[in-house]
Amino acid sequence: MSRILVAVLSLGVLASCSANLNSSVVSNGNRIMNGTEVQETDAIAAHLVSVYDVENNGVCTGTLIAPNIVLTAAHCISTHKKNIKVVFGLNVDEYLAAREPDVREAHVHNVSDIIVHPEWNFEKNQEKEHDWHDLAVIKFKGDAPEGFAPAEFLRDLNVLKAGVAAYVAGYGVNEVQHREVKEGEALKSGEEAVCDDKGCIAIKFTGDGLLRWTQAPIATFSDTEVRLDEQNGGTCGGDSGGPAFVMHEGKFLLFGVTSRGSLFCNSVGVYTVALKLYDFLNPAVERLQQ
Numbered sequence: 001m002s003r004i005l006v007a008v009l010s011l012g013v014l015a016s017c018s019a020n021l022n023s024s025v026v027s028n029g030n031r032i033m034n035g036t037e038v039q040e041t042d043a044i045a046a047h048l049v050s051v052y053d054v055e056n057n058g059v060c061t062g063t064l065i066a067p068n069i070v071l072t073a074a075h076c077i078s079t080h081k082k083n084i085k086v087v088f089g090l091n092v093d094e095y096l097a098a099r100e101p102d103v104r105e106a107h108v109h110n111v112s113d114i115i116v117h118p119e120w121n122f123e124k125n126q127e128k129e130h131d132w133h134d135l136a137v138i139k140f141k142g143d144a145p146e147g148f149a150p151a152e153f154l155r156d157l158n159v160l161k162a163g164v165a166a167y168v169a170g171y172g173v174n175e176v177q178h179r180e181v182k183e184g185e186a187l188k189s190g191e192e193a194v195c196d197d198k199g200c201i202a203i204k205f206t207g208d209g210l211l212r213w214t215q216a217p218i219a220t221f222s223d224t225e226v227r228l229d230e231q232n233g234g235t236c237g238g239d240s241g242g243p244a245f246v247m248h249e250g251k252f253l254l255f256g257v258t259s260r261g262s263l264f265c266n267s268v269g270v271y272t273v274a275l276k277l278y279d280f281l282n283p284a285v286e287r288l289q290q
Helices: 092-096 101-107 274-289
Strands: 025-028 048-053 058-066 069-072 084-088 108-116 136-140 165-170 175-181 191-196 199-206 212-221 225-229 243-248 251-261 268-273
Touching: 048 069, 048 092, 058 251, 058 274, 069 251, 069 274, 084 092, 084 101, 084 136, 092 101, 101 108, 108 274, 136 274, 165 225, 165 251, 165 268, 251 274, 268 274
Parallel strands: none
Antiparallel strands: 025 175, 048 058, 048 084, 058 069, 069 136, 084 108, 108 136, 165 212, 165 243, 175 199, 191 199, 212 225, 225 268, 243 251, 251 268
């Protein structure tokens, strides 16, 4: 399905337009990047959903954190709540295309309310390297399908240290192809042009719609965000809003929400640490549950 991939692309500080263009065509394949498809038996499968924008045909990812509440990224919310669907299942397209009314009713849910962090501001964030407050909570109508359950939060943030493995997941692409192009040059099917003062590249993202996961080590911290070293695997377009877990005391515990990353999805990923914004998150969830 051709659609907008709500991206975790760098917006100025993490990658330049001309980075890594030593050859005319480069493909970063087999990544969420360098990930594997989530199976129903995987521990995190019960917590994850797709956040689908019907108006823009755009896909994001989210995490179930209460019986009918989903945590995602603020930048995934660019339309009215009536245009957002919460989709349960490992394959977004399968359930969006389902003709059986009972299947759609169980797996595709309308949204009744959304709360975005009040300090989220896309334009102003372009001037900041850190701490974008890229967080939103969604309330959906009806009940989650059988087998789904809210994720458990990591309460001891001291566990988050450089080098600790973070497990990330999402419905985004698993291959990025890019090539140098001249300004105004015709693009191939599925390509998007990105230009700066150094030139232009054409980028093509493929492989979205399936839920995948991988891991990457924690690299650095700011007040409310962490950065992962994603040279060997990480998130990409469509994974926005998805979770970052750590394994602690034998359980996968949720700590982060995918915000943004490097242009070609092969360098750095930035994640909002949800409980660092507890003053927003807790009242927002309580309000939605009323």
